[in-house]
Amino acid sequence: MSTNIQSVSTPRSGEGTWLWLLKIVTGILLVVLLFIHLLVNHFLSQHGLMTYADVVAYYQNPIIPVMEVCLLAAVVFHSLTGLRGIILDLKPAFTFLKVVDAILVTIGLVAVVYGIWLVSVIASRG
Amino acid sequence: MDTQNNKPSAGKFWTWFNPVGRDAGGWAFILNRITALGLTFYLFLHLVILGQLAKGPQGYDSFIKLMSSPFWIAGELLVVAAAFLHGLNGIRIILTTFGVSVTRQKQLFYGLMVIALIAILIFGFHMFSA
Numbered sequence: 001m002s003t004n005i006q007s008v009s010t011p012r013s014g015e016g017t018w019l020w021l022l023k024i025v026t027g028i029l030l031v032v033l034l035f036i037h038l039l040v041n042h043f044l045s046q047h048g049l050m051t052y053a054d055v056v057a058y059y060q061n062p063i064i065p066v067m068e069v070c071l072l073a074a075v076v077f078h079s080l081t082g083l084r085g086i087i088l089d090l091k092p093a094f095t096f097l098k099v100v101d102a103i104l105v106t107i108g109l110v111a112v113v114y115g116i117w118l119v120s121v122i123a124s125r126g
Numbered sequence: 127m128d129t130q131n132n133k134p135s136a137g138k139f140w141t142w143f144n145p146v147g148r149d150a151g152g153w154a155f156i157l158n159r160i161t162a163l164g165l166t167f168y169l170f171l172h173l174v175i176l177g178q179l180a181k182g183p184q185g186y187d188s189f190i191k192l193m194s195s196p197f198w199i200a201g202e203l204l205v206v207a208a209a210f211l212h213g214l215n216g217i218r219i220i221l222t223t224f225g226v227s228v229t230r231q232k233q234l235f236y237g238l239m240v241i242a243l244i245a246i247l248i249f250g251f252h253m254f255s256a
Binding site for chain 1: 135139142151159162163166169170173176177179180182183186187190206209213216217219220222223225252253
């Protein structure tokens, strides 16, 4: 433990191998999708999507709504499992963790459903 | 000291962010955790604010105008910086998880942070030159 930088990522106690693995998989996905997201929003046609009309026009390409929903699902999953990991580091009681889990799942589902709704609204405004 | 600061423990939340006596691994940890919390906060703020798009051009365009002051652009650059720092540090974590470059993590970390710094500077110059 003295050479912390040599250690590698492993599931925390209470994290579960699947959550840990999916956090890594979504992490890889995010490196790609978030990079595209940042480039488009800041560099497309010089200074990115600066107006409502720019955003609607961008969403007319059918790949874009699908890509943005994938980005949203990945980033919401990654951030909420990450938050759960931080809470696990505080050594919560089991019953408290179950409440946290229920809240995080609810937040995640609401965020993704809301995102799909918003993306469909924007795409249909063309 | 590092490993003590980073150890999971109830009620030791603030020691995670104590900058005293950290090596490269300790700084990687602190940087990843701060940017994680910042980006999570921004993500949900971002989702709520983008709801303006549903209200049509008036709501959204006036909001964007409001956000074009140097103060808010600096705030936005902070988000971009957090994304690059977290994402590139994440590449180190992914590589080492699969056994790549485990014994050269320090060099990998410094190299990735230099790339992050260059990316942040490019975005910064571009965002403030509008």
